[in-house]
Amino acid sequence: MLKDAQGLEVTTDSPAAIAAINQFMEQSLSYGKDIEAVILEGVKADPGCAMVYAYTAAYYLTQENAQAWKQARPYLQAAQCHLVGITKRERLYIQAIAAWAMGAMDQAIALHEELAANYPRDLISVQQGQYHYFYLGDKERLLKIAQNILIANPENHYLYGMVAFGLEQCHQLEQAEAMGRKATAINRHDPWAHHAVAHVMETQGRVDEGIAWMESLADTWENCNSMLYTHNWWHIALYYLERGDMQKVLAIYDTHVWGRATKESPKDQVGAIALLLRLELRGVNVGNRWQDLSTYLLPRIDEHALPFQDLHYIYALARARRFDWVNEMYLSMQKHSQSINPYLRQNWLKVAIPAARGMIAHAKGEYSIAKSELKIVLPLLHRIGGSHAQRVLFEQIYRDAIWHSEKQTQVYAIATAKEKVTTSQQLVAGILNDRQ
Template identity: 30%
Template sequence: MTTDQHGLAMTGAGAAAAQHYDRAIDELLHFRVEVATETKAALAESPGFPMANVLSAYLGLLTTEADDARKARARFGAFRRGTDEHALLPRERAHVAAVQALLDGDFLTCGALLGEITVEHPRDALALAVGHQIDFFTGDARSLRDRIGGALTAWREDDRHFGHLLGMYAFGLEEAGHYDRSEEVGLRAVELNPRDVWGIHAVVHTYEMQGRFGDGLRYLDARTRDWSTGTFFNIHNWWHYGLYALESGDVPRALAIYDSVLAGGESSMELLDAAALLWRLHLEGSDQHERWLGLAEAWPPLVAEPFYAFNDMHAVMSYVGAGRIGDAEKLVAAREAYVLEPRPGVTNLDMTLHVGLPVCRAVVAFGRGDYASVVDLLYPIRHRINEFGGSHAQRDAVQRTLLEAVLRAGRRDLARTLVSERINVRPCSPYNWLKQAALADLLGERGAAAAARVRADELARDGGRTP
């Protein structure tokens, strides 16, 4: 028996395997691709090493791709068949149960089991990191905050990965709406570890939610070398840079980021970031047909099987943007058939049924110019969009689709309500004031429209709100 770098006992690992496992956890927390190499090295040294097998399975499941999940299921099944689980430590058995729940498609049970591990073993970095991602995939803002917050006092400031815990906590605080505290914690996380791309990401989200896109651009520019290369998360942070550029009205800069970084992605994570940036332009009438064509070509193998409804939405956006409405409708029809089959405990089925399908149908309707149907589909679920995962920043694409459809459908009263909600939450957003101008145009109020556009221009020039 040995212990990991955080003092937790492990069985079935030689000294070399334990070292590789510790390095794998470090790489995981840094979002570096070397996590897979170190995990394989640990298993090569000790094939029956329970925690390395657990980590390998989690890695195959957190990509949110069906093919990776299928391979992880086969590997983990072989491990379980060759293991006497009664000989495992209670913490190891709990991880095995959590992995199996995730393999079975039950995100919620997996998250709950990982939470139980964290209560008893708050220094289990793997349970915290994977649980944090599960909370992200299920859109659970409170758990994103409290899963990490409940473990923090078991860690010391001089612990090697304390900064990474702060980075995760900062993101949870942001998603739960504690923006000032999130910024404070996130900046401290990055101070402790400048290469903590998740901590940097948390700070970026905080600025996004406060409309401080000027601060966000300056922050990312100052730390470009820390976040822009060397991880499997750098593309997502570039996406955030693109959002800031769009908010400032700099479409050429956003498209330059798309062409140099986001285009040509292969994983679901990369493709959805690309689709999310282009869709915001699509809503504003910007024709990016050639860019959409390349993106639409990449999606079919990744959504051939249902796995994560959030990915489906971005695939449908890509098909619609490319003018491939028929492909979008085929994907919707496939998911309609999927939800008719009984699948007890499969979280994605409920996500698809209650949120994914209405959103995908709305995106198709938007592509067809049927804006009334978009409103009918999205307005009833607009406060439940979090149930199919993602962050507030990512899900804003859905809210913008609703608002644009309301304006184009001429729904004046509803447009006034939605624009008023946005402006009063984030009065420093140029986008929000441009929508106020569009509403004023709809109402025939030329003076108010001109004033709103002036305000949008001022905010774009000034970078939004500053502290």
Template identity: 25%
Template sequence: MSSNAALRLDATTPATAAVETGSHRCCDLALDMLVTQRGDASAEVERLLTDDPGCVFGHCLRAALIVRAESAASRSALAASIAAIEAACSDKNDPMRQHALAARAWLEGDSAHAAKLYGAILTNRPHDVLALAVAHALDFHLGRRRVMRDRIAKVLRRWTAAVPGYASVLAMYAFALEENGQYRRAEKIARRALALDQGHPGAIHVIAHVMEMQGRVHDGLAFLAAVESAWGEGTGLSVHLAWHRALFHLDADDPDGALAIYDEQIATAVSADIASLADGSALLWRFQLQDIDVGERWRSLADRWAMHNLAGARPFYLVHAMMAFVASGRPIAAMRLAEALESTRGNGASSLSPEDALVAPLCEALLAFARRDYTACVEWLKRVRHIAHRCGGSVAQCDVIHLTLTEAALRARQARFARTLVAERTARKPASRLNRLLKLRLGTLPRYHQWQAPVVA
């Protein structure tokens, strides 16, 4: 019996027992890569399935990776893996069959039901870290922060340091705590995960988030530098942690340092996946809101976005693609994307998830900002600011909405509203240099140089 049997599923089931022969070591390696975010789990799974196309757990891993990433471009591969699992597991109570059922719910467009089904697996199998990892990711993308936290809390008592994968479960729980504003406890648990698994990328990510949310700029820079050997290359969080480092530099009034990180670790990343592009857009948009010239970087980033088929992509990514298109002066690409977003409106906003309901107004606001119509930008963002925290990203990522609204209100000279927004930001993060600068600008709301963005017709 593999020592990592508890990591997979219940090792007493016939389906899992089959994994013990032939490909079980590859399965264990791929699963470890998936939950720790070390290495390229997707590539490992594809190698596994090439060597052993009938490996049922390999198909569960592939399905989990696709659903967790909500990769619309991989829908055909997901459908093939679901079919393979269903053909091999006729018993509906088989845990792998349950994984297939949950993945099919996502494939059919119901992320919430998929999260429910993955979560249901944990009722009888609290050590099924694969189901936990996917449910955790779906809860996060759906903006259900309390559910994300409480789902892990319910199974955590069944885990101990003796069970493989415990550090990854702690890292997931710590992230959920951080997203719910429980910063001290989140950092404590993340550091516990690091004590068990030195250099765990997920735990490092949590601590970076805590320091970002608390405005601990110098602590954040020192921490990321101290552990860079664990996250700088070869992890699923390498680009994203570089983004966090760049944010620290921006808030430390070091835009040159932030741009250097963008050039060295984000723009030139080997991985050109859509999540990395979103990090690039999110960073460059913050430069533009501060009137910092980024040269040709927007144009290069927009070129990379244009290489992706965005049909069916998560709204979170569509908004970040729009940032690149409007900032680089690509009116045709921007307008095509805006027209494609009409389908997200459905039959009414009430039928949409918060992330879906946000995407069209956010893109309209970005177009308005690029036209220097700051009043229109404010009006678009006002409509959805009450659900902006559920943009499909972290609290730190969703902050770009509040930043854009604040900057637009200042430029539109809406003094009273701008004061409210700056007060909100300062209350959340009083140590932030950026928030102090915004507060200073409230004094007279003087005329100042406006970002000369390419006008989008």
């Protein structure tokens, strides 16, 4: 039995497996682009090590697509076949990943909390706990699970970045920025810390500072996976959007967001969709970009990894006028909502399904319907996850629907009034003709 870089025991006698686990942890915490490769090296190094299998399964689950879930299954099964003689921490972690794979998020979270309480050096488990809280909209516990282990991890910049993001989501902006800057001062190559500070500056409307901060660090993102590379550039694009520099935003979309995306990646797709939508809400003609993006969304129709993502997909399909796919996906969402874990079911039934109706209606220009559907769900949208910066998009769509529906009402009223005047004039003319 050896120890990993966190000082935690791993049931293996292979230094090569430990080296792979250490690289996996570094890659995961820094959102590196070689996560899959390094952990698969661990599997090769020790085919009897339960934790390398569990970490591999966890990696595939984070990809949030059907193909990756299938890839996760044999590794999870292998981990469960090597439980004899492993530590309690390893057993708890494998149980947490198994619960995640089954969609039992309440169980997964409880296990990550137990791990954090008893093994506070296990940052990978805490990172995954934060991930679950993020997509359940539980910002307080997202912060708390990381804050609670600060004392056990002095000067760990990765943890500072995790705490910084939690503080920002809880509107503790000054503390969030200080923590994010502290993390970056320790290690300039900490993209999640950069991201947390970007959120603060965006929330405070510090556009020029935000651009300067992120662009000064952008060179360090070259080794990031496409998700965080494109997402951090997405934040830069939002700053330029606030500046009103639409050509710059389009250029960032084409070169650093969709242009650098792993186009089959759900997270990359969601970011691209959200940026195109924001551009259109500002009156920008995005050309054929909806059609280009939508060709990659067919695998998403029956996937339903996260309701937050589904709302983006179905809107994009509607804007690309792929209405057969829209109808198919909406029916699939309804069917899925009836079959999932009760812990998650209400979020689908009460939030995702009516929100999807509103999104489809807005994309089709049926603004009164969009306004009615979105008004009901806006106060509940935090329950399907996403950050403040991401969820504000739905509020913008709602306000746009209100504006357009009122405009349509005014146009209808004017047209009706004109029609009444014309009819009256015709009646008068008819009476005068009869008298003559």
